[in-house]
Amino acid sequence: MSVSGSISQPLLRARGISRRFPGVLALDNVDFDVHPGEVHALVGENGAGKSTLINILAGVYQPSGGVLEVSGRPTVLPNPASAQQAGINVIFQEFNLVPDLSVAENVFLNREPTRGLWIDWASMYRRTVEIVELLEIDLNPKTAVCNLPVAQQQLVEIARALAFDAQVVVMDEPTAALSEVEIDRLLQLVRSLANRGVGVIYVSHKLGEVFGVADRITVLRDGKRILTAPCAELTEEQVVSAMVGRELVHTECPTRHPGDVVLSVRDLASGQAVSNVCFDLRAGEVLGLAGLMGSGCSAVLETLFGLRGMTSGQVTLDGQLLLIHGPRSAIGAGIGYVPDDRKRAGILPDLSVMHNITIGVLERIRRGVLIDQRQEQDIMDNYGKKLSIRCRSASQMVSGLSGGNQQKVIVARALAQDCRVFLLAEPTRGVDVGAKAEMYKLIDMLLEAGMAVLLQSSELPELIRLADRCIVFAGGRPCGELARGELTQPAVMALATGAAIGQVDFKFLKPDSRAQEAVCQEEV
Amino acid sequence: MNGLSGLLLKLWRSYSTGLAVLVVGFVLSLLTPNFLRPENLLNVLGNASIVGIVGLGMTLAIAAGMFDLSVGSTAAFAACITLSMVPQYGVLLSVLAGVAVGALIGLINGLIITELRVPAFIATMSMMAIARGSALIYTDGRDVYLFGYPDYKVLTRPLWGILPMPVVLVLAILLVLALVMAHTRFGRYILAVGSNLSAARRSGLRSSLVTWGVFAVVGATAALTGLIVSAQVLTANARLNVGLELSAIAVVVVGGTSLTGGRASLVGTLLGSLLVTIINNGLNLLNVPIFYQQLTVGVLLLGALAISVGPDFNPMTYLRRQG
Numbered sequence: 001m002s003v004s005g006s007i008s009q010p011l012l013r014a015r016g017i018s019r020r021f022p023g024v025l026a027l028d029n030v031d032f033d034v035h036p037g038e039v040h041a042l043v044g045e046n047g048a049g050k051s052t053l054i055n056i057l058a059g060v061y062q063p064s065g066g067v068l069e070v071s072g073r074p075t076v077l078p079n080p081a082s083a084q085q086a087g088i089n090v091i092f093q094e095f096n097l098v099p100d101l102s103v104a105e106n107v108f109l110n111r112e113p114t115r116g117l118w119i120d121w122a123s124m125y126r127r128t129v130e131i132v133e134l135l136e137i138d139l140n141p142k143t144a145v146c147n148l149p150v151a152q153q154q155l156v157e158i159a160r161a162l163a164f165d166a167q168v169v170v171m172d173e174p175t176a177a178l179s180e181v182e183i184d185r186l187l188q189l190v191r192s193l194a195n196r197g198v199g200v201i202y203v204s205h206k207l208g209e210v211f212g213v214a215d216r217i218t219v220l221r222d223g224k225r226i227l228t229a230p231c232a233e234l235t236e237e238q239v240v241s242a243m244v245g246r247e248l249v250h251t252e253c254p255t256r257h258p259g260d261v262v263l264s265v266r267d268l269a270s271g272q273a274v275s276n277v278c279f280d281l282r283a284g285e286v287l288g289l290a291g292l293m294g295s296g297c298s299a300v301l302e303t304l305f306g307l308r309g310m311t312s313g314q315v316t317l318d319g320q321l322l323l324i325h326g327p328r329s330a331i332g333a334g335i336g337y338v339p340d341d342r343k344r345a346g347i348l349p350d351l352s353v354m355h356n357i358t359i360g361v362l363e364r365i366r367r368g369v370l371i372d373q374r375q376e377q378d379i380m381d382n383y384g385k386k387l388s389i390r391c392r393s394a395s396q397m398v399s400g401l402s403g404g405n406q407q408k409v410i411v412a413r414a415l416a417q418d419c420r421v422f423l424l425a426e427p428t429r430g431v432d433v434g435a436k437a438e439m440y441k442l443i444d445m446l447l448e449a450g451m452a453v454l455l456q457s458s459e460l461p462e463l464i465r466l467a468d469r470c471i472v473f474a475g476g477r478p479c480g481e482l483a484r485g486e487l488t489q490p491a492v493m494a495l496a497t498g499a500a501i502g503q504v505d506f507k508f509l510k511p512d513s514r515a516q517e518a519v520c521q522e523e524v
Numbered sequence: 525m526n527g528l529s530g531l532l533l534k535l536w537r538s539y540s541t542g543l544a545v546l547v548v549g550f551v552l553s554l555l556t557p558n559f560l561r562p563e564n565l566l567n568v569l570g571n572a573s574i575v576g577i578v579g580l581g582m583t584l585a586i587a588a589g590m591f592d593l594s595v596g597s598t599a600a601f602a603a604c605i606t607l608s609m610v611p612q613y614g615v616l617l618s619v620l621a622g623v624a625v626g627a628l629i630g631l632i633n634g635l636i637i638t639e640l641r642v643p644a645f646i647a648t649m650s651m652m653a654i655a656r657g658s659a660l661i662y663t664d665g666r667d668v669y670l671f672g673y674p675d676y677k678v679l680t681r682p683l684w685g686i687l688p689m690p691v692v693l694v695l696a697i698l699l700v701l702a703l704v705m706a707h708t709r710f711g712r713y714i715l716a717v718g719s720n721l722s723a724a725r726r727s728g729l730r731s732s733l734v735t736w737g738v739f740a741v742v743g744a745t746a747a748l749t750g751l752i753v754s755a756q757v758l759t760a761n762a763r764l765n766v767g768l769e770l771s772a773i774a775v776v777v778v779g780g781t782s783l784t785g786g787r788a789s790l791v792g793t794l795l796g797s798l799l800v801t802i803i804n805n806g807l808n809l810l811n812v813p814i815f816y817q818q819l820t821v822g823v824l825l826l827g828a829l830a831i832s833v834g835p836d837f838n839p840m841t842y843l844r845r846q847g
Contacts (some may be wrong), residue, residue, distance in 0.1 A: 305726075307726075326725075327725055327726050327727075327728055328728045328729075328730065331727075331728040332728075337726060339726060344720075344722060344723075345720075345722045345723050345726055346723050346726070347720065347723060348715075348716050348719040348720050348723050348724065348727075348786070349719055349720060349786065350715060350718070350719040350785075350786030350787050351712075351715055351716060351719055351786070355712060355715075355716075359712065359713075359716050359724070359727045359729070360727045360728045360729075362709040362712060362713075363709065366709065369708055369709075370707045370708060371707055371708065371709060371712065373707075413727060417728065
């Protein structure tokens with residue numbers, strides 16, 4: 001395939017960039033460049049140096065060594081403003097949007113068109129509409145950003161990049177919070193940006209996306225550049241092993257032997273969010289819940305854990321009818337929940353690893369009014385070993401752990417509480433490839449021990465790897481169940497979007513076919 | 525963080541307030557010979573203990589991610605009730621009743637927060653006015669005198685002829701609360717709730733119970749502070765301890781407990797109250813008008829906040845950024 005940039009001069013080139021932090025060499029002599037009209041993917045595990053590199057390109061950090069060249073000229077970017085002036089726009093994972101301002105105000109933040117002392121609102125709205133039309137997206141310039149779903153907030157960031165006349169757009173994990181359909185549209189947009197001659201640096205560890213959208217891939221590991229090559233010359237396996245530095249054993253789902261029904265749910269409903277849910281969950285079985293954002297699948301977990309009021313229905317566990325008033329009664333009944341947002345709802349960041357694990361069982365391990373420290377340490381040792389939680393010591397703050405290990409801590413907390421039914425929401429969101437494989441092994445281990453798992457995930461490959469069967473949700477109701485053999489990406493998406501199989505093309509636009517493709521169209 | 529900078533950070537976090545106390549004390553001992561006189565030092569210790577007692581309670585509230593703005597009013601109300609009870613019920617019973625009233629006001633604060641779902645800031649700000657108003661109504665705006673009952677002075681009199689009673693009380697409370705924070709469920713739950721409320725709830729904690737307990741403790745310590753202040757002059761009125769909430773929060777923050785919750789430094793709070801008291805004492809000894817003392821507390825609070833913003837403040841990066 002022809003990479004348009006191979007002849008042209010790179011828009012942005014990093015030569016031998018290093019960055020030292022106290023005690024860490026975050027980047028070690030890294031070369032990186034992006035050409036006009038090219039999507040260059042930057043992949044690597046957490047801590048590989050991706051964000052350091054981005055922050056250097058954004059003018060947030062200064063390199064300790066090496067040179068940045070913008071359009072061939074050596075350039076110093078002392079601050080983010082100078083990076084923007086140089087035509088480099090970074091869309092960080094945490095958006096830089098002012099929630100209460102409108103789309104147009106955000107797009108032109110700090111560069112509002114003015115007439116004398118006053119903001120020229122008419123021209124601001126007009127120019128926003130122009131950009132929105134250019135992007136062929138549906139966005140009302142006057143809506144307050146906080147009223148937009150995450151996917152659309154992302155579009156505002158992209159619109160802002162265009163308004164800045166950005167030549168290079170850096171996107172940091174742009175799809176982390178998006179559903180499958182939204183991701184599809186975003187990737188098409190990325191292609192159309194590149195078609196306009198913009199150089200896109202696309203940071204992600206979702207390889208499916210990367211292969212769908214990128215022209216070239218650069219892999220970083222431990223601060224070093226491991227490889228840079230055109231997409232077409234690489235396989236996913238090659239990239240993964242470059243990322244983790246070893247051949248990743250392909251973890252096939254082991255055969256399972258589901259036991260008796262543990263959890264049985266009939267006609268469960270919670271207000272408008274979800275209704276009509278019926279299923280039986282067996283010991284040693286994973287039941288997947290799939291659906292787009294707001295389809296109701298996460299509401300099922302929240303209702304079962306008592307975070308949402310149950311407006312109708314019956315839940316029985318081991319034949320016992322459950323009355324769930326809140327997390328406490330759910331846990332008491334043996335239901336554990338691993339929330340999708342572990343920072344916001346999972347970890348207790350100021351507490352140690354051990355205290356995070358034992359927080360839910362202190363009532364059990366007391367000696368008089370005091371906590372029995374021996375027992376507490378035993379629990380820590382037990383689960384620390386069982387789940388191989390990697391920490392310096394039991395007293396290390398949990399906030400210092402990697403995402404994958406924090407996730408294990410939350411699972412350990414529920415295990416210590418003797419939970420037998422696990423509600424897992426996005427169990428591998430924001431963890432890297434290696435940690436993901438470990439999480440899958442951990443889930444397999446839970447199943448072997450006779451636990452039952454209800455798994456909600458927006459990553460279809462994850463559902464396909466883990467789930468024995470899968471209920472697909474749309475519009476707050478279950479709209480179909482797929483058995484293990486029928487569980488394929490198109491089948492799930494067809495149910496989730498309400499379309500018949502074959503009508504929707506789920507393949508991302510492949511780089512070589514992109515010229516003829518029309519830009520994205522509105523969907524359901 | 526690792527190696528030298530990590531060690532420095534740890535030392536800085538643990539000892540910066542103590543260091544400041546030593547530096548200010550050293551400077552004052554050079555500026556005025558009166559500072560190091562035993563009476564003055566005992567006086568400083570006593571005053572530091574008075575604000576330190578309510579400061580210890582406030583440390584728990586701040587560790588749980590909340591504030592109590594009503595401590596000054598609670599102190600005044602409790603003192604008025606206790607002093608009016610002493611002639612009839614004797615000192616011990618009246619003091620216990622006063623502390624119980626404080627705990628009850630705190631409990632009401634907690635109930636308002638959890639049952640009416642009012643933020644702690646607003647709930648305790650309302651209670652600030654309610655308790656102060658109740659004290660005014662109770663005393664009809666007059667002073668409650670306790671002349672002829674020197675027994676009540678037990679709250680300020682030196683124990684065994686040396687250590688002022690407030691110092692003994694504050695150390696006892698420190699011991700108890702330190703044990704609570706390190707080794708009991710209640711202490712662990714306070715940190716959990718302050719660190720991440722939603723995560724704490726999802727772990728099965730009854731966060732309401734924690735809130736009630738925390739505010740009851742704060743109320744009790746506030747009342748005790750009010751009683752000691754009233755014992756110094758054997759008088760109480762509804763205007764007692766105006767502005768105590770500022771000093772109480774100030775000593776906690778100066779002592780290094782982060783306002784974001786999840787951490788508690790009880791010893792730091794006592795060092796913080798020592799620092800604030802020493803500075804005020806120094807200004808007194810140097811004949812600086814009393815009006816400047818309030819200003820000093822404000823500036824100190826601001827300084828402490830500015831250098832400790834967020835839990836991850838690192839003096840090394842701070843210095844590097846300046847350089």
